[in-house]
Amino acid sequence: MEAEKRQTIIECLKYATTGEQPPNTRGGAFVHDPKMANEKEVKAQVKLRFFAANGTRMLAVRNLSVTMNKTKMSMKTLEGILATSDGAKDNNKRGVISTKCAELDMEIPHLLGVSKSVLENVIFCHQEDSYWPLAEASVLKKKFDDIFEATRYTKALDNIKALKKDRVAELKADKERLQSLTLEKAHADRLKSKIDELTSQIEEKSQESEETEASLDAQVAANAKFYDSATRFQQIFMKVENLEERKVRANREMERLRQTITLVDDPTDVLEAKISNYDAHSSAQRGKRETKATELYNEEEMLQEARKDHQEAVNTRGEMRGQAKAHEQNIANRDAEIANLGAKHGIRPSANADGTLSKDAVAEFMTRLQETARSHTLQLEQMQNEYELRSGHYQSEKTKLQTEENTLKHEKETLRAQIQRNRTQMSTAESSLDALKLLETELKLASTAVVEARSRLDAATESATQSSFDVQIAERTRKLGAKTDERERLQQKLAELQSQAETRAKLALKRTDLTKKRAEIEMIINVNHERFTTLTGNNAEPESMERDIDQALVAKDKEISRLEATLSSASRDMHSAESSLASYREQIRKKEAELKTLEQKLKAGLSESEHSTVEPAIKAAQAELDGWLEEIGQHEGAEHFYNKILKDGKAHKKCVVCNRKMDGTELAEFEKTVNGHIQKRNTSHLEECKQSRDDWTAEVGKLQALLPVEEARDKLRDEELPSMKRRVSELDEKAVKAAGDAQEAEDAVKIAKSAQKELQSLKSQAGVVTRTQQEVKVLQREIQQHERDLASTGTTQTAEDVQAEIDQCGAQIKTLDRERTSLMTERDRQNQTLRTLENEYSARKLEESEMKNKMKDRDALGREIETLTRENTDGAARLKVIDAKLAVAQQPLQKLEQEQKQFQSEHNSKISQVSRKAQELNSAVDRLENLTAPIDKYVRERRDRALRQCEAHVSEAAARVTELEQSVQGLREEVADMDKEIHESGATLARFRDNLSLRNMKQDIANIQAEIDEYDLEQAGSAKAQFEEKYQIEKEKENKLRSKQARLAGELGILKSQLKTSKQELASQFKGIHEKYTKQLVQVKMADMANNDLEKYAKALDNAIMKYHALKMEEVNDTMRHLWNKTYQGTDIDGIKIVSDPDGGGTATKKASYNYRVVMTKDQVEMDMRGRCSAGQKMLASIIIRLALSDSFGQNCGILALDEPTNALDTENIDALAGSLVDIINERRHLSNFQLIIITHDESFLRKLGQAEVMEYYWRVSRDGRQKSVIERQRFN
Known part of the structure; x- marks a missing residue:
């Protein structure tokens, strides 16, 4: 199997079941590269059909897409499908369970019956991650914690403990709340009794208070009536006293006014008529003055605008004159530049007779210069085109020769690489052939080992038949049942004795309370x-x-x-x-404010005077006014004198001062001199004198108006305010004493x-x-x-005695259980030994079969070495021929490169010369255009005509300013004459008004005296004496009744306040207190019982977690020990196991947390495997650990995938691994859900599995002629 396809299979299995992509495949590397497919987007799909743990046939489909952006690839996870795939049951229709990727990630592990961590790290572990059992401590701890699902159980335990802790805190708070409610319940009962008592007291006090209040009201009414009668006479005394004070003040004011004015003998009605008519005349004069002042203001505004217009015109004229000078300079610069360019480039301009250039001459010169620049630019372009054409020819010839040379070099490198690969294959084959030299001897030894293993197996079978473990286990089971019955009887007896424990507990609880x-x-x-x-x-x-x-x-x-x-x-x-006190202080504040206002008026009026009082200031101001009036009279007399001299001189042609005759010239000089004196006096000094006269006239009027203000201030400051302040001081002392009390x-x-x-x-x-x-x-x-x-009541045996017998019986039950468990363990060990011997016999048989296959492999290696030797000899001969062709092909290429360099050097020099000339001409054209542009703009905008128009506008504006100045001066003189007339009439009006005020004061004094005479002061004095004698006695009676009423009101207020407070306290703080007390008592009892149950459950769960971990670790280590002894062929390691050390020092709260490490043992000494073992030992240990974990944690799933299990293993360990896998297959092949997936490219390993007859066929993945993946099912030969 090719490596790429092998990796893809394990990656797809892991991705389909967990949703996790392979290591180091971020950014879409898991999917076919879009650039390889010449597509912008590539979509990928993984399908997996499997049987769930409950036997249901399921189908999982996951979809991906990778899109190629401008700079990088981006991958998206699309929706998948998780559905049932039982066509027979559902009429060939799949029932979709989910399409969301997150739900698939949760549901598929659940359906397979294992956790996600087991799928990732045990069942479908990628080759790059296969060494995780020997990783660093933190990584190993996380892996094992996930596999053991430690977090899941420890979280549950922590939640229970946290819940218990919270509930204990809540119970403590509930108990405190119950204690508080107990106190509040008793307090509420006392409050009810207090409320009844307060209610009766309030009724008694209320009746007494009503009687006292009726007596007080009658006494208050009588005293008020008596006080009102006495108050009327008191008011008469106060009114008479105020009238006398007003009379004195009026006499003083009248005397002060009589001393400061000039008396007028006219009757009162005549004075009033004069004052009335004066106001009308003065108003008319002021109206005329305002009209003239408005006219003067308008003229001044027009003068201001005319001056502004004149200044703007002057500024514009200066700017235009500057532009005209700049225009002349631009023309001179342009002509100079044309002369320089013409001399430099051989283009002579057409100049006028005076040496200047006309507009047509400049345009002609510009055209000729531009044509010269264009001709040089065209020449430069032709030379560049020629250069590019020749360079392209050279490059095409050079490319053709380089292609031939590169073809020969590539062929040479290919031959060298093929020869090197053949040598490597020959070396590998020879090494393998050397390793097989002793094959015949090894075959004989293997046959002998088969015979010995068979004899050991027969002896162990005979020993197991003679053992009697089953009989001993049955005896221990019978005794265990008897002891269990005895313990149940004792527990029943203990329950009977505990009936009295309730009474004892109650007694202890009462004593505690x-x-x-x-x-x-x-x-x-x-x-x-x-x-x-x-x-x-x-x-x-x-x-x-x-x-x-x-x-x-x-x-x-x-x-x-x-x-x-x-x-x-x-x-x-x-x-x-x-x-x-507040009333007097308010009066003082108002008087002080009035005094401050009067002083401010005086200060403002005397601010320009050197005197501090009004009368000296008036005298000084009057003296200044008289002086200026005298100066004006002298000035006007001198003017009249000069006018008379001028008039007589013109009439008689003679100076009246020196009595000398004058001719025409002297007369003209005489008129000029006299007019100069007259003009000087009219324009400067006379105006200053008149202005000073007006100012001092106004000052005198203003000072005279300040005389009554000064008198009012002195009265306030020296009489009224000191008296009021003394009274305030007395009241302040009285108020302080009263406030202290x-x-x-x-x-x-x-x-x-x-x-x-x-x-x-x-x-x-x-x-x-x-x-x-x-x-x-x-x-x-x-x-x-x-x-x-x-x-x-009394008993001969206590509950503690019975409990001791129960504990003793329990100890005996544990002893019998341990003995029975030990016998069962010994029986299992004997059975395990039998299985080990059977496995050893099978392994020896398999070794014998492998030796025979290796004999065939040795002959094939010899033939392969001969073929590779012939191929290398032929390749060396072809290399010599290719070297000769390369030497011939390099000569014309070198000659062509020399010709290209010479052409580039010569042509670049010519292009550089023409380019410099064209740049100079273009630069000259640009400079000349920049100089000509402002000249053309000046002429086009007709700036010279605009300058002439501006000169005319300046002259007109200056004439308008002169005319307006003369008009303003005349209006100012008229307004000054009117102001003088108005100011001089103010003093007369003041004198008339002062005389009228004096007569009014005399009449007020007479009226006040008449009002005083109307009051009967004798009767008022008698009523006052009677009031002072009897009122105090009646007032004391009123105060006694008021004190009594206040005391009763205070007592009632306190009682009502206490009643209200008690009712509010009962209603707000103790509302429903009895129900709350009962409810809280029940809650405390229930919470206490629940907390005890939680503590028992937490201890049971903690012990169960510890026991589960210990059993699973023991089970995994037993499996690892068995597989290692059976598989590993070396003698340096006796066995391996996983050691789990408690994390965090083994505290009570961290019992279920462990640190893990893989150790190897040799002569009962443990050493960490990490960093101490070879690559083969790491691979074998990782495979065995995964097999053991799969056996313990993957029973519901039954699937295990081994990705390249023979990697880094030597031949002996590969053979042993194959034998172990054969045994595992034989042991579990009867299980319906067992599936072992082995992905490998080691065909020798595959043949060993096939020879053991544990599988009939396998799947081979390869590429066809179109480089597409092909999967074929093949049978073992």
Whole structure:
């Protein structure tokens, strides 16, 4: 069988059953290469028909596809088919089970009755993976763990242990929850009693509170009526006091105003008319001024736009002038370049008389230069075409000569390779022939060994017949049955004795509970003893603890009611003081804000003055204004003087200053000088003086308006704010004292309430102690009852005594079982010896047959050596002829290569010269075009005409700017005159208004005095004295009733709060507590029983796993020992076996984890085979291990495939292996599912199997004439 086909068969078997592709076949190497088939995609299919473990005939089909992409191949797994193939039962129709690859991977091992790991590593093991038993430790451990399916069982065991651990934790939590529910159930019962007691107390307190509240309401109404009557007289005093204060303030303001103004004698109605008319006149003037100001703004905007337009025109003109200069420079550069190119390339341009070039002359020169460049480019192309034509001719001649030479070289190499192969075959045949020289002697020895093996087999058969193992095994079996009956009788007796064990267990449980209850009471008392003593003043005793706390709570409730009444009174005083304080502080804040606003106004008004008060600032500003008015008058007089001089000089042609006559020239000079003085005064200094006059006029008006602001600020700062701050200081001290009293009362209430909470917390703990103490008494009574029950009954033998007899009986049963097992093992060993001798006899017979076949092989080798010698002699003669032909064929090839090199050198030099010339001309054309392009663009866009237009636009824009500047100047003068008139009229209006304000103040003072005279102050004083005498007594009665009401309300609030808290606690925390307690008790008992069952099951499963592993390892090692002794022909190894060492130190949680290694023994010494054995020993050990594993783990399947089993084996071991396989076939051929698949190319090994008559035919795989695979069935000769 060819190697490729042999590998394909084992690969297909493994892929069909497990879905795993062969080793090192990633990327589609398992499928036929698409490039070999000249296809883009190749599809592959593997079909396998087999009998399932239950006898059903099945069909498995798997499909693949490989696609060739641009750079690599990609493989896809397509859907397959798993179906039944029983045509007779299903009317020739297959029932499809699945088409999904993942389901096929799971179902096929299940149908074959073995695991996937057994299929991969034992049954269908590829040759490349066949040495896995001697792999490194980690790989070997994984393989054996998968085969033993250790993970499957250990996971189950770990899951059981984890489940038990979780359930134990849950049981612990459930017990704690049950204990908590027990405490809560008792607490709920106490809460119900407390709720009833609180309800009755609330009813009594509510009735008393209603009576007190009615008395309080009557007293409050009477006091309120008395207070209202007294408050009315108090309001009269406050109103009169406010009126007097207003009168004083008005007199002071009137005197201040009288001192700062000039009095006017006009009547009041006349003053009001003047003020009214002044406003109308002033409004008209302001309207005219606004109109002129708007006109001035528009003119200034137009002037701004005109200036902007003029500047843009100037910028554009500068840019265009630059472009014109650049245009002239470009023309000069172009003409210079044309002159240079014309001189360099012999092309003379047509110039004008002045040396410049016209547009036509430039175009003519450009055309002539381009024609010259094209002619050189055409010449270059012709030379290149000629070069390529000649080079192609040389290459074709060279290729023809090289082909002839390569043909002769290939023929020579083929002959050499054939001669070398023949020599190798001759060497191999001669070695084989040398090995067969002693064949006749070996044949005689083999015949003698057959006779000796037969005699040993007969002797062993006779010894087995005389043994009496069956009789001894029957005797041990009878005794074993008797002891088993005795143990059952003792177990029944033990069950009777255990009926009293329940009572003993209950007694022990009750005593344990009693100890726990007493410890719980002691723990609660120890934890809370210090707090209890502090809060109650007594020692904590279980019987009186809850009663003492109840008494302390009642006392604490009374103390809290008293403290809360004190807190209420202190809080009222504090809130009253804080309210008054907040009112005064708000008034101060508003006054300070008003003062800040007034100071900001004064600061802003005096910011440009060096004075800090208003009156000095007004005087200084008025002095500045008078100075500027005088300066303006002087300036206007000088202008009038110069105008009169100019007028008289023109009229009389004489200077009036020096009284000198003037002619025409002097008169012109005189007019120029005088006009210069007039113009100077008009344009600069006069404008500055007028502007200063206007500014100081406005400043004086602004300062006069600040006089009332300054007076209001001084009053606020010096009188009102200091008085209010003193009052705030007094109220602040009072509020601090009231807040301190309130805080002390609040701290006392908090401390009392905190102690109350501590007592309530202790009360819950005391309730637990009381309830637990009652449970202790119940347990004591139950314990006494159980002790009396046990004392009334007695037995002579305890359950422990009976259990000891049962254990003794069990030990005897184990001893008998071991003896019986030992006898059965000895019987099996004797039978195994018989089988070994029978196998040895068969092996010796097979060796004798093989020796006879080797005699025939020796003659065939001699004939083959003669044929190969003749073929090598003929090949050597043909090599000499080929060498002579090669020498003749190489001469014309060398001559042709020399001619080609000479032609390439000469032609490349010419092409280089022409190419350089063409490049120079083309570069010159490009440079000239680049220089001409901007010149043509300037002329085409008519940039010279645009420059002239821009010059005209600049002149027009400048004239427009001058015109607008003159218009703006005139409007500014008109607006300034109007502002002067408006500002000078402000002072008069202020004087009129101040006189009118003074007269209004006099009238207000008279009105205030009339209002004061209307009130009766004597009657108000009498009512005030009566209020101060009686109101305090009635108020004390009201406070006593209010305190009583507050105390009752506090007690009711506490009682209702306790009632509400108790009800909420009962409803939220103890809802359904009895049902929860019963349910939790049942759950704890059931969980405890279930956890005990889980522990028993985990121990049983763990022991079963260990026993299963030990039995399987013993079974595998026995099979390996038998096969090795039967097969291996050397004397250096007595046997091999698999050793399993516990992993992780043998801890209780890692019992089922092992490390594996294959060892060989020699004289009872074990050594690791890995790294110590030869290739043949590795192969033989791997085959034997797989055979043993197949025998132990593949019984349901019955299939085993051996891929190239003779690889690396010597002749003796090959023969022994064949004999072992024959014995295996003979032993198992009666099994219906047994199939042994051997894939090999060793025909000698195949003949040995055929000679043993264990098979009738075999399948041969080969290639036909079309290189296609052919499978033929052939019979053994």
